Amino acid sequence: xxxxxxxxWNALLEVxxxxxxxxxxxxxxxxxxxxxxxxxxxxxxxxxxxxxxxALSHATLPGIVLAFLVASALGIGGKSxxxxxxxxxxxxxxxxxxxxxxxxxxxxxxxxxLGVVLSTFFGAGAALLGLAQQESSASAxxxxxxxxxxxxxxxxxxxxxxxxxxxxxxxxxxxxFKELRLICFDPDFARGHGMRTGGYDFLxxxxxxxxxxxxxxxxxxxxxxxxxxxPAAAARFWTNMTGRMxxxxxxxxxxxxxxxxxxxxxxxxxxxxAMVVLALGGIFLVSLLLGxxxxxLRRIIRxxxxxxxMERDHALRAIWxxxxxxxxxxxxxxxxxxxxxxxxxxxxxxxxHAGLLVVEAVEGGDERISFTPSxxxxxxxxxxxHRLWEHYLMRRADFDEQHVDRGADDLEHLLPIDLLEExxxxxxxxxxxxxxxxxxxxxxxxxxxxx
Amino acid sequence: MSIRTSQPSLxxxxxxxxxxxxxxxxxxxxRRPVLWDIDLDxxxxxxxxxxxxxxxxxxxxxxxxxxLVPKLSGEVQVFGRPYREQRQHVAYVPQRESVDWDFPVTVxxxxxxxxxxxxxxxxxVNRRIRDRGMQALTQVGxxxxxxxxxxxxxxxxxxRTFLARALxxxxxxxxxxxxxxxxxxxxxxxxxxxxxxxxxxxxxxVVIHHDLQTASEYFxxxxxxxxxxxxxxxxxxxxxxxxLEATYGGKLTLLDQASQALAGHAQGxxx
Numbered sequence: 001x002x003x004x005x006x007x008x009w010n011a012l013l014e015v016x017x018x019x020x021x022x023x024x025x026x027x028x029x030x031x032x033x034x035x036x037x038x039x040x041x042x043x044x045x046x047x048x049x050x051x052x053x054x055a056l057s058h059a060t061l062p063g064i065v066l067a068f069l070v071a072s073a074l075g076i077g078g079k080s081x082x083x084x085x086x087x088x089x090x091x092x093x094x095x096x097x098x099x100x101x102x103x104x105x106x107x108x109x110x111x112x113x114l115g116v117v118l119s120t121f122f123g124a125g126a127a128l129l130g131l132a133q134q135e136s137s138a139s140a141x142x143x144x145x146x147x148x149x150x151x152x153x154x155x156x157x158x159x160x161x162x163x164x165x166x167x168x169x170x171x172x173x174x175x176x177f178k179e180l181r182l183i184c185f186d187p188d189f190a191r192g193h194g195m196r197t198g199g200y201d202f203l204x205x206x207x208x209x210x211x212x213x214x215x216x217x218x219x220x221x222x223x224x225x226x227x228x229x230x231p232a233a234a235a236r237f238w239t240n241m242t243g244r245m246x247x248x249x250x251x252x253x254x255x256x257x258x259x260x261x262x263x264x265x266x267x268x269x270x271x272x273x274a275m276v277v278l279a280l281g282g283i284f285l286v287s288l289l290l291g292x293x294x295x296x297l298r299r300i301i302r303x304x305x306x307x308x309x310m311e312r313d314h315a316l317r318a319i320w321x322x323x324x325x326x327x328x329x330x331x332x333x334x335x336x337x338x339x340x341x342x343x344x345x346x347x348x349x350x351x352x353h354a355g356l357l358v359v360e361a362v363e364g365g366d367e368r369i370s371f372t373p374s375x376x377x378x379x380x381x382x383x384x385x386h387r388l389w390e391h392y393l394m395r396r397a398d399f400d401e402q403h404v405d406r407g408a409d410d411l412e413h414l415l416p417i418d419l420l421e422e423x424x425x426x427x428x429x430x431x432x433x434x435x436x437x438x439x440x441x442x443x444x445x446x447x448x449x450x451x
Numbered sequence: 452m453s454i455r456t457s458q459p460s461l462x463x464x465x466x467x468x469x470x471x472x473x474x475x476x477x478x479x480x481x482r483r484p485v486l487w488d489i490d491l492d493x494x495x496x497x498x499x500x501x502x503x504x505x506x507x508x509x510x511x512x513x514x515x516x517x518x519l520v521p522k523l524s525g526e527v528q529v530f531g532r533p534y535r536e537q538r539q540h541v542a543y544v545p546q547r548e549s550v551d552w553d554f555p556v557t558v559x560x561x562x563x564x565x566x567x568x569x570x571x572x573x574x575x576v577n578r579r580i581r582d583r584g585m586q587a588l589t590q591v592g593x594x595x596x597x598x599x600x601x602x603x604x605x606x607x608x609x610x611r612t613f614l615a616r617a618l619x620x621x622x623x624x625x626x627x628x629x630x631x632x633x634x635x636x637x638x639x640x641x642x643x644x645x646x647x648x649x650x651x652x653x654x655x656x657v658v659i660h661h662d663l664q665t666a667s668e669y670f671x672x673x674x675x676x677x678x679x680x681x682x683x684x685x686x687x688x689x690x691x692x693x694x695l696e697a698t699y700g701g702k703l704t705l706l707d708q709a710s711q712a713l714a715g716h717a718q719g720x721x722x
Binding site: 046106175176177178179181182184185186188189191192193194195236239240241242245 | 481514517518519535538541543545549550551554555556557560561564567568570572573575576600602616
């Protein structure tokens with residue numbers, strides 16, 4: 001099967017426009033499942049119940065097999081889908097109550113209880129499955145699909161069930177938005193106001209249960225937790241608001257479902273359940289890197305900006321203090337160590353481009369540096385901020401003269417305006433006048449890129 | 452759920468107009484008594500500091516009064532009636548550490564939570580709620596931060612957010628759990644003036660406090676607590692070296708010994 005194939009453009013097009021009826025059913029069903037998983041999963045994550053969801057999905061197995069055994073014994077057709085899902089529902093609920101009972105008596109911590117319930121229920125399910133297959137191997141063959149999922153076998157009525165469940169669960173999350181958010185954020189406060197937090201917790205777990213049960217056939221009980229956890233976890237990198245997180249997470253869930261089933265339809269042999277989870281994993285990775293609020297790239301950019309700001313401030317202050325000491329309007333680059341490091345030289349170039357500095361080449365490879373009017377204003381404010389902070393540290397925090405320069409350096413670049421005003425008040429400083437430096441200035445200036 | 456068969460039974464022993472009246476209340480965690488036979492009648496309009504060592508049951512006192520932890524025995528009344536009938540008159544400020552400040556909500560969202568109970572089910576937060584939330588934020592000096600995510604606040608600003616969530620309720624009784632813990636000087640001043648303001652408007656406030664230095668300056672009543680009520684009354688009369696010694700004294704009281712023995716026993720059984 002793994003021989004190289006030419007891309008069959010017709011097949012690709014057929015999948016993309018959902019020409020095939022079967023593909024259409026599967027793609028729409030799984031996309032709806034992804035949306036519901038993303039929305040419900042957001043509250044599950046915020047309530048810190050992700051592992052409970054995992055235990056729940058594993059706890060459905062014995063119920064499915066038992067329902068099958070009972071139904072075939074009664075002769076009402078063991079493969080009746082509704083009966084199997086009902087079994088899953090009952091068994092999952094029992095699993096949750098088992099966890100609740102184990103933890104509420106205070107005998108077991110939550111993670112241990114989850115581990116015990118998850119593995120015991122799943123083990124029981126696996127044992128029953130073996131039994132069922134021995135009894136009636138032919139009709140029990142379909143049961144295994146609940147473990148890893150078999151999306152391709154999805155029927156129209158399955159897709160309709162998923163669609164209806166998605167609408168109902170998403171609707172619940174919208175209608176009870178403020179209550180669910182409150183019990184996730186501050187359950188004690190909610191209870192103090194007379195809210196039945198237990199009831200809302202029950203509602204939340206019922207929503208999780210609904211998504212798990214209808215998702216069993218699509219992605220299987222091992223992986224169904226992924227469509228609840230991954231979209232919400234990824235969405236958190238993009239936003240700082242609960243409402244937007246709900247939207248983003250639903251979108252990511254739907255996108256993952258669509259992408260995964262498409263990939264699986266394009267390459268027969270790749271199971272859709274696994275592809276959906278992999279697609280979600282890919283989206284998570286992208287969110288982790290590029291997320292607008294907490295992504296790594298944003299963090300790196302912020303640190304970089306801060307470093308550039310500090311370099312700029314250092315250079316401006318070095319020049320300003322050099323001019324202050326000499327009482328002239330310009331100074332030589334060599335005097336303030338401009339050629340000492342690449343970083344300072346580059347900073348000078350940047351300041352020149354920004355219209356703050358005038359740099360003229362003079363003989364001997366040196367340059368003459370002076371401020372433009374706006375550069376001088378900017379430099380004065382930088383120096384003033386540095387000195388305010390130095391004075392404050394010396395007076396209030398008992399820094400000595402030698403160390404105050406360094407201590408001020410670390411923080412002054414980040415001081416907000418209102419704090420500066422407070423410093424001024426604290427020091428009774430004139431709001432415009434320049435302060436004297438509290439320590440003697442180094443002969444060649446404090447700049448030089450951290451020498 | 453609850454079957455209300457009788458009126459508050461011990462009514463005669465409660466002072467009916469007391470904002471918070473606790474009678475014979477005992478609370479235990481896993482058989483270890485945390486609060487023992489508490490009797491209290493908070494004076495209307497007073498500003499009460501609750502003071503005692505770690506583990507004295509200060510937080511538990513408030514939580515038990517609000518039905519957040521189960522009582523072993525005893526009665527709590529708020530303005531002469533059970534708390535569950537008087538919720539709208541009580542504002543609770545939990546400890547700052549009790550929530551996850553990384554949660555994706557804005558400052559204004561949190562403050563509006565104080566008014567959710569005035570909205571019906573299915574009703575989203577509306578303009579009126581947000582306006583009152585903004586007023587409360589202005590009162591605590593955080594109006595510029597309304598749309599920030601709460602993780603971006605300093606510890607003092609987070610505490611002020613919690614205070615605003617309580618203020619927005621316009622309650623007659625405020626119960627605050629360590630509002631001064633780990634806040635900057637500016638926030639401490641804001642809180643003190645807020646407390647004074649509440650008192651000048653006739654409101655009653657009970658504040659758990661950890662700083663003995665400032666206690667007598669901030670509060671007109673103090674409750675010295677160490678599992679039992681050591682002393683309770685006007686600060687001038689109660690805040691004495693002898694009472695503090697009795698509250699914080701290193702000596703094990705008989706009750707401590709008994710409860711430690713019980714805890715040891717429980718552990719022995721558990722293994």
